[in-house]
Amino acid sequence: MINMVALMGRLTYDPELRTTPQGTSVIRFQVACDRNFQKAGAERQADFIDCVAWRQTAEFISRYFHKGSMIAVEGTIQTSNYTDKDGNNRKQVEVLANNVSFCGSKAESGTVNPAFTQPAPSYASADNSDFEEIVDDDDDLPF
Numbered sequence: 001m002i003n004m005v006a007l008m009g010r011l012t013y014d015p016e017l018r019t020t021p022q023g024t025s026v027i028r029f030q031v032a033c034d035r036n037f038q039k040a041g042a043e044r045q046a047d048f049i050d051c052v053a054w055r056q057t058a059e060f061i062s063r064y065f066h067k068g069s070m071i072a073v074e075g076t077i078q079t080s081n082y083t084d085k086d087g088n089n090r091k092q093v094e095v096l097a098n099n100v101s102f103c104g105s106k107a108e109s110g111t112v113n114p115a116f117t118q119p120a121p122s123y124a125s126a127d128n129s130d131f132e133e134i135v136d137d138d139d140d141l142p143f
Contacts, residue, residue, distance in 0.1 A: 003076045003077055004074075004075075004076065005073070005074070005075050005076060005077055005095050006072070006073070006074050007031050007033055007049055007051075007072070007073040007095065008031075008033065008070070008071070008072045008073075008103055009031040009032045009033035009034070009046070009049070009070070009071065010031070010032050010068055010069065010070055010071070011029055011030065011031060011032075011065055011066065011067055011068060011069050011071060012029075012030040012031070012032050012048060012067065013029070013030065013067050014066050014067045015027045015028070015029040015061050015062060015065060015066075016028075016062075017058060017059065017061075017062035024054060024055060025054065025055055025056075025058040025059050025062075026052065026053070026054050026058050027052070027053050027058035027061050027062055028050070028051070028052050028094075029051050029052075029053070029061065029065075030048050030049065030050055030051065031048070031049045031051055031071060031073060031095075032046045032047070032048050032049075033046060033047050033048075033049060034046050035047060049094075049095055050092075050093070050094040050095070051073055051075070051094060051095040051096075051097050052094050052095070052096055052097065053096075053097040053100065054096075057097055057098070057099070057100060060100065061097075061100055064102070065100075069104060070102075070103035070104035071100055071101070071102070071103060072100065072101040072102075072103050073095060073097045073099075073100050074097070074098055074099040074100075074101075075095045075096045075097040075098045075099070076095070076096050076098070077093060077094075077095060077096075078093075078094060078095075078096045079091060079092065079093050079094075080092045
């Protein structure tokens, strides 16, 4: 069975990092994802997806993301049933975020991450002396 989710959208509010009584970091956030299909002339529609992240993923989101940030989320759907304060049975559906990634530009986020300011290493000037040329003088095909 497969339970995989991939989302890309914007955070609808500033995520707030919390800690369980056992000291585990947890964060809840909501991602607004535009719908693909829209009627001509109709107002844009979006889905608002509730998400939760734990431990290092939660701390990463808390540190680098804020309301309006573009985010990519990879995770699984989890459901839970509970009874609200009025005694009504409720069902909660949310995405358990396993991995998150930046999607927006540096200018869009307003902050510059030092990891992205360094140029990528270039391998064009690599030394090829460790490689040996293979010479195939046999013109016969193996089939």
